[in-house]
Amino acid sequence: ERATFISHGNTARLAKQYGDIKLAQICGAVAADEKRHEAAYTRIVEKLFEIDSDTTIRCLADMMKKKIVMPAHMMYDGGDENIFGHFSAVAQRIGVYTAKDYTDIMEFLVDRWGVEKLTGLSDEGRKAQEYVCSLVPRYRKFEERTQARAKQATTVPFSWIFGREV
Known part of the structure; x- marks a missing residue:
């Protein structure tokens, strides 16, 4: 959300x-x-x-391992087989939604839910906690590479704006 x-x-x-x-x-x-x-x-x-912090952190880790994708990843215009990839690249390039936004969200939630400070976890819960807490630094590195690639991206035509390249 x-x-x-x-x-x-x-x-x-x-x-x-x-x-x-x-x-x-x-x-x-x-x-x-x-x-x-x-x-x-x-x-x-x-x-x-x-x-139930133990079950909740294990569920959060499982969800993050499975990857969170926007519902738009299923978009199809009848022609472009990679339309979501193209759409995402444009969104990143023009600042609609970026890898930084994704990382900031994860950082906000980890902090808000006190994930780093959870105690009394099972072995599985501690492993899940370590995994979730390791994501933000990893995403920050990815964010830098993604932004550099976005600046170099070529324009692509979108059918819903009559083939105009963006």
């Missing part, structure tokens, strides 16, 4: 910057709704950590 809040908020700012006030308002409304979802889900997981 935090990711969609960020991406819709950034899209709203870009739309406003380029003079599309209605699109900015729509994206802003979606961002506000996503912010409310984020607050609710963050509190729910926070409570899960209070109730």
Whole structure:
């Protein structure tokens, strides 16, 4: 939810910057709704950590190992087999949603949920905790490489804007 809040908020700012006030308002409304979802889900997981930190940290580690992907990864326009990859590259390049945003989200959640300070964990729980706590530094390194690649990316045409290259 935090990711969609960020991406819709950034899209709203870009739309406003380029003079599309209605699109900015729509994206802003979606961002506000996503912010409310984020607050609710963050509190729910926070409570899960209070109730059963061992199971919760093991589930979080498992989820992170399986990778979190945006629902848009399934987008298809009938022609471009790598449309999500192209879309993601443009989003990274223009600042709609970046590897830094992803890393910042992970850092925020690890801190908010006190993952580094969890105690009384089983051996599996401690391993899961170590894994989750190791992600932010690893993602920061990846973030730097991703940003460098994004700046070098070529433009690609998108069918939904009549083949215009972005």
